[in-house]
Amino acid sequence: MRSTPGSARSSIRSHPLITDSAVAAVLTAASLALILLLGDGLIESWAGVPAVEPRAPGALGLVLAVLCTLPVALRRRYPLIALAFATLPEVALHAFDLNPGLGGVATLILLYSAAAHRGFAVSLIALSVTGLGYAVGALLGDEPLSWADHVIAVVVAMLCWIGGRSVRLRRAYLAELVDRTDRLERAREADTRAARAEERSRIARELHDVVAHHVSVMTVQAAAARKMLAVKPDVARDALSAIEEMGRTAMAEMRNIVGVLRTDGPAELGPQPGMQDVPTLVDQMREAGLRTELSVEGGAGGNLPALPPGVDLAAYRLIQEALTNSLRHAGPAARAWVTVRREGGELRVHVEDDGRGPAPEPELPTRTGHGLVGIKERVALYGGVLRIGPRDGGGFEVNARFPLKDR
Known part of the structure; x- marks a missing residue:
């Protein structure tokens, strides 16, 4: 003790x-x-x-x-x-x-x-x-002295020596246990800090994707509502309703993401979005003014394929970020295509736009940012390959391949 x-x-x-x-x-x-x-x-x-x-x-x-x-x-x-x-x-x-x-x-x-x-x-x-x-x-x-006296003296001396050696070895063993416990405690604290940093990074990526997507759609729809307010009030009213619905959806998603940070009780978590929500995402883009087409290849009956949870969320966020960038930068007359293909042991996700609208606004001079960096991290996390860059014939494209393990 x-x-x-x-x-x-x-x-x-x-x-x-x-x-x-x-x-x-x-x-x-x-x-x-x-x-x-x-x-x-x-x-x-x-x-x-x-x-x-x-x-x-x-x-x-x-x-x-x-x-x-x-x-x-x-x-x-x-x-x-x-x-x-x-x-x-x-x-x-x-x-x-x-x-x-x-x-x-x-x-x-x-x-x-x-x-x-x-x-x-x-x-x-x-x-x-x-x-x-x-x-x-x-x-x-x-x-x-008799031989018995000599034997007793030798035995007593050896017992004292062996007792001392035993105490030293036990003390060294206990010191090693204490040192090992300290090392394990330090390693556990380091692992905890790394896990917290990774969780913060993951939450930051999720929040960026959610906020960037919904705020971009709400901004475009608010601009359209402002232009139509005096000419076509019904159209403006529909746009405002869409903004309201988009804001509620964004708040619900952010509440689910940030819920893991609560410490006063269990977080009330909802399901994360996945590839089954891509059609709804495409409809939102169409309502915001980006003419978007969805093509699914390799799925049963033309439906989106069932995927592992991690890959499912990463692929959805990739499509969401790519379409959000197209909405913000490609221009009002642009078109976008989303192609999801599952073949062999991999999932291919291809998002492209023709980018034939006007040039980006001065405050947004480039087509890359934190969102695309987050996409790279997501794809790399699951061992995928990502290509981001200009599209042949004009526009921009995001092409990713996710390896799928046999389940």
Whole structure:
């Protein structure tokens, strides 16, 4: 469990020298108390065992005993150096046949610390130093040790080393898990940002196509209504009715598109337009003054073919944008042709106009813009091929091919 910043546990972990010094002080005090009690024969008398010439430790013995345990204060900062400095006085105590107190415990603590806080090579060196110190102390000591004593000492030392290595490996494994979690979180956030950017781009394309188409048709019809208002009021009234209906349709489509941005509840989404709505689109163009013809080839009974949803919407938006550009730029006397053909494994969409009307208005000097850029993005999204440019014999054309997967 990870400690929270500012907690007592976090403060202790951030200052290991303080806690290790406290452990070293307690261990030193206990070691000195044990040496003094054994030297005075108090423990033997309390236990009812006669002491065999109890020997006072002397100043040298106490100093060496202190030097055995004080290096524990550096067990996490410099464990190998501390182990070496603790082993030398312990060997000297065995050579002078003095009681080492808790020097052996200090050595095991430092061995564990080296295995837990340093790499494998350093931990092996620490194990070797511990084994060498024990061997030299056993050779220099006056009292011979049995094989059972040697086995116990080796087993205890190995358990401390293995325990330290296990703690280090577990700590490294947990750190790797935390790092992997952080990387996955960053990757998820990056994917979320990319998805949001893609969604914003998609909504921008949809809004552009809807607004450009409907506003262009409404502008043309409003101009016609203004011209006919005094001469033919009925015609002007019909044009105004068409503008009203077009405005409602545009609002409904934009509401469906922007509905995905709502955060206070589920969006009320309607179906997106598709190729089945192309005849209605062509009728709208005719009402706006662009003489448009629709030709469907390869469909059952002359009907528009059923397509995958993504391709269906992309093809519809392509036709919508192309006819909108023809309405805006080709002139009032222009004609347009829409050809939809499904053959083999692809869908062909061809929109062209003759462009024989007057030149475009000064504020619209070109035939390209954001809408055609959006068409390129749509076609490329589904692996299609797009050609946009002047038409042979005058006018403009948009020709696209969408690959269709077998379903």
